[in-house]
Each structure stands twice: as structure tokens, then as C-alpha cells.
Amino acid sequence: MPGLVHVVDDDASFRTAIERRLKLAGYDVVTYASAQDFLNAALDDEQPGCILLDVRIPGLSGPELQNRLIASGSTLPIIFLTGHADTPTTVQAIKAGAEDFLTKPVSSELLLDAIARALARQDAARSHRGRLEAFRAHLATLTQRERQVFDLIVRGRINKQIAYELGTTERTVKAHRHQVMEKMQVHSLAELVSIAERLGMLDSNGG
Amino acid sequence: MPGLVHVVDDDASFRTAIERRLKLAGYDVVTYASAQDFLNAALDDEQPGCILLDVRIPGLSGPELQNRLIASGSTLPIIFLTGHADTPTTVQAIKAGAEDFLTKPVSSELLLDAIARALARQDAARSHRGRLEAFRAHLATLTQRERQVFDLIVRGRINKQIAYELGTTERTVKAHRHQVMEKMQVHSLAELVSIAERLGMLDSNGG
DNA sequence: CTTCATATTGTCCTTTGGGGCAGTGACACG
DNA sequence: CGTGTCACTGCCCCAAAGGACAATATGAAG
Known part of the structure; x- marks a missing residue:
């Protein structure tokens, strides 16, 4: 399953490293130094992809970005990847629908598994919405x-x-x-x- | 919202303390020293209640008990309450449908909030199932x-x-x-x- | 063998759904 | 004023659903 992975992390060396790993696995990658950078990119929600999101980043935090995206109707699946996971944040992120919540350093196996699941889930959700959209269009x-x-x-x-x-x-x-x-x-x-x-x-x- | 809280924890003094707190809040409480004790009790799934479950307990672990209950079709909501929360366990528990994942020591506010949410959710799920059950019965x-x-x-x-x-x-x-x-x-x-x-x-x- | 549940089928009639053909009236747009 | 869309409606006919009344057949249970 091909797809575009959006990496949001303030650590430049981490971005470089993760981008290399993901491209090796066959994914397209775009990186962002902040949540705001990501929001400014104005993405296509329908394109296959997911977000690899740090929790503690300058400006908007990871969970805050998640909330914004949910509020705006985005359905891009989110995988949190952070160095310091506290339980309430983890619980909240998963409850809000995050695909996974991983801790750095992460094994490629865990990471790629999570991405594959995220893309599969997005694909299923998209095709499901697609069918309903046709009906909504007719209804209109x-x-x-x-x-x-x-x-x-x-x-x-x-x-x-x-x-x-x-x-x-x-x-x-x-x-x-x-x-x-x-x-x-x-x-x-x-x-x-x-x-x-x-x-x-x-x-x-x-x- | 009244209800029966099942407390599963191997620490006898913790059980005593939590039972006192919950009874003060108006809940009925039953305590169990192990997951097996809980399973042996053969509970009525329809009665309003929830489970307050420790993760690391002798014999079946908390998550293992959760899996057993899910496999057996139980819909009793589960609130994990543990002293040592690791991220993968937390993520897995919430993904599997746990109402919350709290860490000891827990404030009464957080605990009672979680219990109230769990009971409310169970109630909604039960009434929803109830309507469908009538149809299933007719179908049969x-x-x-x-x-x-x-x-x-x-x-x-x-x-x-x-x-x-x-x-x-x-x-x-x-x-x-x-x-x-x-x-x-x-x-x-x-x-x-x-x-x-x-x-x-x-x-x-x-x- | 009798009884019961299940599945089957026919005839006849009524109610609903579906649609062709034709026409009226309101209202907006240019 | 002409054109187009939308809502409304009558007459007539056919197809599908629903049901009354009646009956046959089969297999399991007692």
C-alpha cells in the first residue's frame, strides 16, 4: 500500500533520519518542523497518507493539532511518535482515534506496521465514505x-x-x-x- | 447513576481502601483478589456496573482478563487502574475498548468521572442492544x-x-x-x- | 396411527405501486 | 413575453402485493 507520510517533528536530525527510513520502505515523505507548517500546507484529505506526529513540539502540540484536524473534518490517520509518553496523553490520543502511540526510539517493524495499518484503515474509511457520498450527492x-x-x-x-x-x-x-x-x-x-x-x-x- | 463496581486487584489493603471510597460515592462494590476469582463469579452482563482492573496481578493479567471478557461477549466496561503503566499496554487496552487507563494513586475525581462515564456508556450500549435483541429474537x-x-x-x-x-x-x-x-x-x-x-x-x- | 409444524399451491378479489398521456398554475430569469 | 423548473392533477391501464378460503404433502413426535 503506497502512500504519503507527513512527518511533523521539531527535531531536524530526527526528520532526516525518519525520512530516510520511510523512503527506503517505499513511502513518499514530506516533513514539517511544526504543526503550523503542516496546517499551512493545506492538504488533500482524500489522498492516501498518514501523519507521523510528535507530541511535544513548539507552538501547537501534537494533540492540539489532532484536535484541530478532527474539528476540521480531516480523516488523515495519525500515528504519534514521541520520546516522553505520559499515560493521560496516550489515553486521550487513542480515544480521539489515533492509529497508534509509539515511543522513540521506535523499531522499523513497529513503525512500518503502524503506518501500514493507518493506510489500510484510511483506505477502508475512504471507500466507505465514497459510497455514501454518491448517495448524498443524489440526495442533494x-x-x-x-x-x-x-x-x-x-x-x-x-x-x-x-x-x-x-x-x-x-x-x-x-x-x-x-x-x-x-x-x-x-x-x-x-x-x-x-x-x-x-x-x-x-x-x-x-x- | 447507580451501579456495581467490580474491583479486581491483588493488593488487599488497596481493595479495602478503594471499596470504602466507592461506597462513599454511592456505588455497590464487590472485590476480587484475582482475575480468576472474577471469572468464577459468573456475572450478569446486563446489570449496571463496571470493572476496576489492575494490570499486573498474579495468574491472568488485567489485559488477559479483558481479552477473555471480550471473547466471551461481555460488554462490562473496564477501567484499568495500575501502578506501572507502559505505553504499549495502555494503547492496547484503550484500543480494545477500555473506558480509561488510570494510574495509582488516583484522585477520586478522575476515578469517579471514569466510573460515571463507564456506566453511562454501558447504559447506552445496553439500551441499544435491547432494541436489536427484540428483532433478533423475532428473526430466530x-x-x-x-x-x-x-x-x-x-x-x-x-x-x-x-x-x-x-x-x-x-x-x-x-x-x-x-x-x-x-x-x-x-x-x-x-x-x-x-x-x-x-x-x-x-x-x-x-x- | 394421530397430531403438529412446515412447505406447498390454486382461485379469486382488493389494495398499492408504477407509469403513460395530457394539461394547469406559480414563479424566476433574461 | 418566452422559456424553464417545479408542483399539482385527472384518466386509464398494468404489475405487484396482500390476503381469504381451501387443499395437498412430508416428516418428526408421541
Whole structure:
């Protein structure tokens, strides 16, 4: 699994050394001397890659950068790599979704394992999001009215009830329903409900 | 949030002290001198509670007990509380789902916070499981044939196709379909699909 | 052998879903 | 004012789902 590893560490000699090791393993590497440098790079979240992040760095700390990235919706997996690991920081980092928390010096085996896991996880998450994104895109093309009909359809209402609830006629609901199926590119009610469920639109049902 | 805290630690004086502190905070407490003692107690997984677990104890270690419990399907939340935390153990414990990883001596504030979070999480998980359990129970009452029909229905097949795939007639499928709706206690296809999706039966669709 | 659960199937009828064809009305944009 | 989108609707027809009523067949259990 190829990928781009972002190394964020204030220790220049460490950056050089780790870059050499990672390139030997076949990875592309970019290094940053601070969290701010990384943020300024304005990265593509979709590209295969991960972050190798020191905890104690001047300016924004590693965990602070992690929080920023999470808040901004980034899904780049993070591997912490630090010389001084204290338990609360470790716990917090993992709870926040870090792929791993390693201590310097790190064996190449542990490091490369962690990177491989991070890239695999990102890949799985990306393809999962990709499928949902297609549905979200289709959903966005629905008009207000079509969206209302959609919501009632996937909750099990029949056309007659939908017509009543929207103050219109069954024939009109049928027309909208047709548009919904067309725009969502599905061929059965089951598919439509399945999508709605995956998009988290049915968490509290009114069936 | 009341609950039963299971304290597993080989240090008798620690057990006595922590039991006193937790009872003062309003919790019920049971103590165990070893992981094996805890396993022998054969607990009710559904009762509100959590485990306060030492890492290094004679016999089964804390993480080993955690693995056993996970393998046996237990959902009791675990809070590790240990005197010597090393990073890999900490990371592994949290990744495996431990609620927290604390070090002795622990402030009452941190400890009680962790316990409260653990109980809240267990409660949420239990109520979530509870809803699904009802569906699983209904699902279990389906005969083989009804289950086959169920699987095809929620994948969007129409009766004619189901009949063909099962080598029977449309009328027979209707009969089974009726039984499925009856036994699953739903009134619409949408509800049925929604349930199937929540039970993870539609992860790779064939729609 | 009787009883029960399961699976099967037919006929007939009603309700729903789906869609073709055609037309109306509102509203925005240029 | 012409054009386009969106919402709405009637008539008619076909396909699919749902169910009432009735019946056959098979295998396990007692």
C-alpha cells in the first residue's frame, strides 16, 4: 500500500533520519518542523497518507493539532511518535482515534506496521465514505417536495398517507416518488430504505 | 447513576481502601483478589456496573482478563487502574475498548468521572442492544424457508424473482412473506429493510 | 396411527405501486 | 413575453402485493 507520510517533528536530525527510513520502505515523505507548517500546507484529505506526529513540539502540540484536524473534518490517520509518553496523553490520543502511540526510539517493524495499518484503515474509511457520498450527492438533487416524499417513503408510509400528510393527492405523490427513485438511481424500495438507513436518516423511526 | 463496581486487584489493603471510597460515592462494590476469582463469579452482563482492573496481578493479567471478557461477549466496561503503566499496554487496552487507563494513586475525581462515564456508556450500549435483541429474537422464530424469503425481500427482489430463485411459485412466496411480516412484527417493507440494515445483514448489497 | 409444524399451491378479489398521456398554475430569469 | 423548473392533477391501464378460503404433502413426535 503506497502512500504519503507527513512527518511533523521539531527535531531536524530526527526528520532526516525518519525520512530516510520511510523512503527506503517505499513511502513518499514530506516533513514539517511544526504543526503550523503542516496546517499551512493545506492538504488533500482524500489522498492516501498518514501523519507521523510528535507530541511535544513548539507552538501547537501534537494533540492540539489532532484536535484541530478532527474539528476540521480531516480523516488523515495519525500515528504519534514521541520520546516522553505520559499515560493521560496516550489515553486521550487513542480515544480521539489515533492509529497508534509509539515511543522513540521506535523499531522499523513497529513503525512500518503502524503506518501500514493507518493506510489500510484510511483506505477502508475512504471507500466507505465514497459510497455514501454518491448517495448524498443524489440526495442533494432532490427538490424540497421530493425530499419530503423521500422521508415519508423510507418510513413506510403508503402513497395515500403521504398524500394526506402533504396535503396533496395520491397521483402527485406517485409523480414525486418516481422522481425520487430516478434521482437516487435505485430500482426498489428496499434499496432506498437501505440507503436512508446508512445515511443515518432513520435513527428514530416512526413506523 | 447507580451501579456495581467490580474491583479486581491483588493488593488487599488497596481493595479495602478503594471499596470504602466507592461506597462513599454511592456505588455497590464487590472485590476480587484475582482475575480468576472474577471469572468464577459468573456475572450478569446486563446489570449496571463496571470493572476496576489492575494490570499486573498474579495468574491472568488485567489485559488477559479483558481479552477473555471480550471473547466471551461481555460488554462490562473496564477501567484499568495500575501502578506501572507502559505505553504499549495502555494503547492496547484503550484500543480494545477500555473506558480509561488510570494510574495509582488516583484522585477520586478522575476515578469517579471514569466510573460515571463507564456506566453511562454501558447504559447506552445496553439500551441499544435491547432494541436489536427484540428483532433478533423475532428473526430466530423464522423457519429456514421464511428466512430465505426474508433475505431476498430485504434485498429488493420481487415475489416473482424470489419464487424463481427458490424454485417455487409466487403464491408460496406470498405465504412465506406473510409469515415473515407477521413474525417480525412489522407492517411495511421499509421497516423490515430498516431492521435488516441495523442487524448488519445488508453490508454488501445485491440490489 | 394421530397430531403438529412446515412447505406447498390454486382461485379469486382488493389494495398499492408504477407509469403513460395530457394539461394547469406559480414563479424566476433574461 | 418566452422559456424553464417545479408542483399539482385527472384518466386509464398494468404489475405487484396482500390476503381469504381451501387443499395437498412430508416428516418428526408421541
